Amino acid sequence: MELLSNAPSGPIESRWERHRFDMKLVNPANKRKYRVIVVGTGLAGGAGAATLGELGYNVLSFCYQDSPRRAHSIAAQGGINAAKNYQNDGDSVFRLFYDTVKGGDFRSRESNVYRLAQVSVDIIDQCVAQGVPFAREYGGLLANRSFGGAQVSRTFYARGQTGQQLLLGAYQALSRQIEAGSVKMRPRTEMLDVIVVDGVARGVVTRDLVSGKVEAHLADAVVLATGGYGNVFFLSTNAKGCNATAIWRAHRRGALFANPCYTQIHPTCIPPSGDYQSKLTLMSESLRNDGRVWVPKNADDCDKDPSAIAEKDRDYYLERIYPSFGNLVPRDIASRRAKMVCDEGRGVGPKVDGVRRGVYLDFRDAIKRLGQKVVAERYGNLFDMYERITGDNPYKAPMRIYPATHYTMGGLWVDYNLMSNVPGLFVAGEANFSDHGANRLGASALMQGLADGYYVLPYVLGNYLAQAKLEKVDDSHAEVKKTVKEVEARVAKLIASDGKRTPDSFHRELGNLIWENCGMARKKSDLESAIKRIPELREEFESNLLITGGGEELNQTLEKAGRIADFMELGELMCMDALARDESSGCHFREEHITAEGEAKRDDEHFMHVAAWEYTGDASKPTLHKEPLNYEFVKPSTRSYK
Amino acid sequence: MSKPMRITLNVWRQTGPKDPGQFERHELTDVDEHMSFLEMLDVLNEKLLGEGKDPIAFDHDCREGICGMCGIVINGRPHGPREATTTCQLHMRTFSDGDEITIEPWRANAFPVVKDLVVDRTSFDRVVQAGGYVSVRAGSPGDANEIPIPKKDADAAMDAAQCIGCGACVAACPNASAALFVGAKVSHLGLLPQGQAERFDRVRKMVAQMDLEGFGHCTNHFECMAACPKEISVDFIARMNRDMLSAMVKEKDTVPGRKPR
Numbered sequence: 001m002e003l004l005s006n007a008p009s010g011p012i013e014s015r016w017e018r019h020r021f022d023m024k025l026v027n028p029a030n031k032r033k034y035r036v037i038v039v040g041t042g043l044a045g046g047a048g049a050a051t052l053g054e055l056g057y058n059v060l061s062f063c064y065q066d067s068p069r070r071a072h073s074i075a076a077q078g079g080i081n082a083a084k085n086y087q088n089d090g091d092s093v094f095r096l097f098y099d100t101v102k103g104g105d106f107r108s109r110e111s112n113v114y115r116l117a118q119v120s121v122d123i124i125d126q127c128v129a130q131g132v133p134f135a136r137e138y139g140g141l142l143a144n145r146s147f148g149g150a151q152v153s154r155t156f157y158a159r160g161q162t163g164q165q166l167l168l169g170a171y172q173a174l175s176r177q178i179e180a181g182s183v184k185m186r187p188r189t190e191m192l193d194v195i196v197v198d199g200v201a202r203g204v205v206t207r208d209l210v211s212g213k214v215e216a217h218l219a220d221a222v223v224l225a226t227g228g229y230g231n232v233f234f235l236s237t238n239a240k241g242c243n244a245t246a247i248w249r250a251h252r253r254g255a256l257f258a259n260p261c262y263t264q265i266h267p268t269c270i271p272p273s274g275d276y277q278s279k280l281t282l283m284s285e286s287l288r289n290d291g292r293v294w295v296p297k298n299a300d301d302c303d304k305d306p307s308a309i310a311e312k313d314r315d316y317y318l319e320r321i322y323p324s325f326g327n328l329v330p331r332d333i334a335s336r337r338a339k340m341v342c343d344e345g346r347g348v349g350p351k352v353d354g355v356r357r358g359v360y361l362d363f364r365d366a367i368k369r370l371g372q373k374v375v376a377e378r379y380g381n382l383f384d385m386y387e388r389i390t391g392d393n394p395y396k397a398p399m400r401i402y403p404a405t406h407y408t409m410g411g412l413w414v415d416y417n418l419m420s421n422v423p424g425l426f427v428a429g430e431a432n433f434s435d436h437g438a439n440r441l442g443a444s445a446l447m448q449g450l451a452d453g454y455y456v457l458p459y460v461l462g463n464y465l466a467q468a469k470l471e472k473v474d475d476s477h478a479e480v481k482k483t484v485k486e487v488e489a490r491v492a493k494l495i496a497s498d499g500k501r502t503p504d505s506f507h508r509e510l511g512n513l514i515w516e517n518c519g520m521a522r523k524k525s526d527l528e529s530a531i532k533r534i535p536e537l538r539e540e541f542e543s544n545l546l547i548t549g550g551g552e553e554l555n556q557t558l559e560k561a562g563r564i565a566d567f568m569e570l571g572e573l574m575c576m577d578a579l580a581r582d583e584s585s586g587c588h589f590r591e592e593h594i595t596a597e598g599e600a601k602r603d604d605e606h607f608m609h610v611a612a613w614e615y616t617g618d619a620s621k622p623t624l625h626k627e628p629l630n631y632e633f634v635k636p637s638t639r640s641y642k
Numbered sequence: 643m644s645k646p647m648r649i650t651l652n653v654w655r656q657t658g659p660k661d662p663g664q665f666e667r668h669e670l671t672d673v674d675e676h677m678s679f680l681e682m683l684d685v686l687n688e689k690l691l692g693e694g695k696d697p698i699a700f701d702h703d704c705r706e707g708i709c710g711m712c713g714i715v716i717n718g719r720p721h722g723p724r725e726a727t728t729t730c731q732l733h734m735r736t737f738s739d740g741d742e743i744t745i746e747p748w749r750a751n752a753f754p755v756v757k758d759l760v761v762d763r764t765s766f767d768r769v770v771q772a773g774g775y776v777s778v779r780a781g782s783p784g785d786a787n788e789i790p791i792p793k794k795d796a797d798a799a800m801d802a803a804q805c806i807g808c809g810a811c812v813a814a815c816p817n818a819s820a821a822l823f824v825g826a827k828v829s830h831l832g833l834l835p836q837g838q839a840e841r842f843d844r845v846r847k848m849v850a851q852m853d854l855e856g857f858g859h860c861t862n863h864f865e866c867m868a869a870c871p872k873e874i875s876v877d878f879i880a881r882m883n884r885d886m887l888s889a890m891v892k893e894k895d896t897v898p899g900r901k902p903r
Contacts, residue, residue: 047780051779051780054779054780065703065709065711066701066711066762066763066764067711067763067764067766067767067807068767069710069767069770069807070703070704070709070710070711072703072704072709074704074708074709075704075706075708075709084786084787086787122780122781124786125783125784125785125786126778126780126781126783127786128783128786128836129776129778129782129783129784129786129836130775130776130778130836131775131776131799131803131830131831131834131836131837133796133797133799133800133803133830133834134786134796135796136790136791136792136793136796137793138793139790140790140791140792140793140796141787141790142786142787158800158803159800161708161804163708164708164804164806165800165803168803171770172770172774172775172776173775173778175767175770175771175774175775176771176775176777178767178771179771179772179773185767187764187767210756237706239703239704239705239709240702240703240704240705241703273674273676274674274676274677276674276677276681276682276684276685277681278678278680278681278684278705279705279706281705281706282706384726385706385707385731388707388724388727388731388732388733389678389731389733390676391676391733391735454780455780458780502688502691502692504684504688505688546691546692548691548694548695548696548697549696553657553658553757554699554756554757554760556697556699557691557697
């Protein structure tokens with residue numbers, strides 16, 4: 001299979017503009033004749049459904065939560081990047097493009113990234129017009145802050161709740177379309193399969209989570225904006241309901257899964273406190289602007305009260321190793337360094353399995369320099385959140401932080417038009433693989449979600465619909481009936497399980513297996529053992545699962561079990577991808593490939609490609625396809641943040 | 643690890659909207675003080691599942707206090723005893739060894755019970771659909787810095803915009819009024835220059851829908867503010883009432899809103 005990116009050529013600055021002109025348009029009067037399904041109501045899905053509805057398409061939108069306003073984009077704290085250069089500090093579209101390509105360690109597509117940087121400026125205009133209350137300076141203009149991986153201040157924010165405010169903007173735009181009748185919203189409904197007719201995506205099969213009813217919905221195009229798959233790890237910063245079922249089921253219907261091993265581990269999360277831990281909470285990376293990361297120089301000091309450790313006995317290791325970026329190095333580097341100092345025995349906090357897993361994030365100097373009031377204004381809600389969770393007051397004692405799974409750069413393979421290799425199946429936001437390469441920079445997820453939703457989907461869908469020759473398909477079509485039957489059988493099989501182990505206990509075991517073997521540092525032998533162990537665990541899941549209750553009611557145990565079944569297969573693919581990618585790049589850190597300075601060592605000669613996996617009918621035997629990557633505008637170099 | 647706590651729970655169980663429902667008693671003997679309240683329920687649910695019983699249904703998602711999906715009345719208080727805290731952010735260190743805790747769903751006519759502690763809050767969505775937005779399409783706006791907004795206005799708008807739509811205000815109100823929820827949205831948008839064009843139309847439509855959904859009237863008990871995990875001020879209710887009065891003076895015709903589902 002040849003993977004065509006369909007990215008335009010020529011000068012990068014005008015690619016998107018020329019492409020937009022080359023795309024076909026749908027006559028305004030014809031738009032309502034097309035039905036588009038959008039699954040997920042986060043920044044990409046919510047903004048996409050609202051914008052498509054506004055244009056006049058007939059949109060059907062689904063989310064598993066009780067309201068579209070709850071999608072997990074809401075939890076993003078720090079901010080959204082845009083190349084506005086309001087600070088006059090040297091930013092530009094090209095610089096944001098450059099930083100993103102470099103931050104992704106040269107494993108993303110240049111054309112996509114440039115488009116992202118270009119439309120970033122429009123996003124801010126749109127959000128302000130919607131009434132998003134971004135932070136402002138006293139003169140009334142928009143405020144900015146800096147973020148990891150950048151040397152300019154280009155991040156717009158709304159206190160520590162930027163994701164919430166952007167999502168509410170999209171939710172309100174979506175609500176307006178629901179009122180107008182152009183979008184039909186189905187909350188508490190989970191997508192369980194894609195309907196593919198003659199190789200083209202023509203609809204989805206859903207289950208109503210309250211009544212249990214399984215239904216087919218048909219359309220002219222399907223958009224999956226269902227987020228990432230970080231919950232494979234069980235413990236992650238994702239919401240409990242976040243799952244990979246939509247994209248995994250699409251994968252099983254033929255969509256290629258790209259770079260599954262690229263999972264971002266966020267450096268600043270609250271460490272776990274016990275074996276009942278259900279999720280990990282992220283503390284915004286913006287904290288690294290004013291907080292200083294350190295551990296004791298001597299392992300003997302690790303159980304001391306931090307205030308009793310003298311300045312000369314503290315190791316501000318990020319400032320020491322990376323003098324020019326200091327505490328603001330990209331996430332993958334900050335995470336790995338935290339793991340290394342803890343592995344050396346210099347971690348702090350309680351011992352979990354014999355090791356102290358935590359480093360200090362200290363605001364003492366910032367409070368001295370700026371005063372508590374300014375620090376509270378910048379980070380007050382984050383400090384309060386930390387205090388609620390841990391019982392410690394970060395104004396008085398340093399925070400303890402440790403890395404946790406946060407974001408997945410991998411996802412379904414898409415071309416420049418955000419279309420997967422299955423015609424009519426579009427994938428937006430975190431669910432696709434396209435813009436962040438091997439590592440995502442902070443404040444870029446919100447940017448990508450809204451770029452896809454407000455500015456890319458409306459064009460590329462029009463182009464597809466204007467050209468697609470689609471035959472009429474209804475519920476009586478054999479493929480539709482077959483897909484519904486398969487979903488019903490899958491649900492019935494789960495309900496019939498009468499084993500001994502709860503879904504959560506399987507999920508914890510799987511998560512731990514992936515975290516230990518395919519987490520912050522990976523090596524061949526570990527990956528091979530995980531690839532051997534996962535199918536065994538899957539087999540046990542099939543035969544020894546414990547579920548109570550029926551399928552025709554709200555059954556949260558059943559929902560979980562269905563999602564875990566898909567994580568079990570995806571987890572194996574992540575390990576296989578990590579094994580096949582015999583290099584280190586970005587977040588993917590193979591212990592066999594390290595530079596003399598302990599950084600990731602890429603192998604551009606053999607691995608400058610997107611690894612896109614095809615499902616073959618056996619989850620353990622996927623076929624690998626490669627899309628080569630070319631760098632015409634940013635010369636690949638070894639990332640240096642020193 | 644700290645000393646395990648013994649906790650007795652009286653949990654509301656209800657199979658569906660038509661079931662009258664009843665309390666069910668459960669004992670937990672090894673609760674860790676660092677557990678969140680929902681993690682304590684997870685432990686109980688694992689235990690119930692192991693005994694072949696139906697776990698307790700409760701809504702939750704982000705578990706970091708922002709999505710607004712969780713919400714349980716704990717010992718008579720929505721989201722429990724800690725101020726400015728959602729149920730998911732409440733930790734067991736707030737309670738003591740030997741405590742007996744009663745947990746119930748939000749109770750309001752506009753929030754029918756779906757199952758156990760899960761309620762249907764789509765009435766909130768319909769109130770927003772009635773007018774809780776600025777009508778702007780992608781592509782139209784001018785530059786974001788074209789209209790400077792005084793910092794204090796932007797900050798006040800943000801104070802109102804923080805609402806997570808959990809519904810604790812309704813659950814806390816003796817009248818099950820949604821005035822704080824609606825007041826917060828009306829004020830968020832009404833405080834910003836971008837929200838002016840539709841300001842009075844918006845308040846009329848949202849208030850009309852709120853009434854249609856069966857939420858009660860505000861009679862200034864201020865229980866909503868005490869329960870609000872984001873500490874949204876009742877000043878925004880006053881602001882909504884002022885805007886509503888202006889709207890009625892400006893235009894006499896009423897907007898009927900739509901029927902609840």
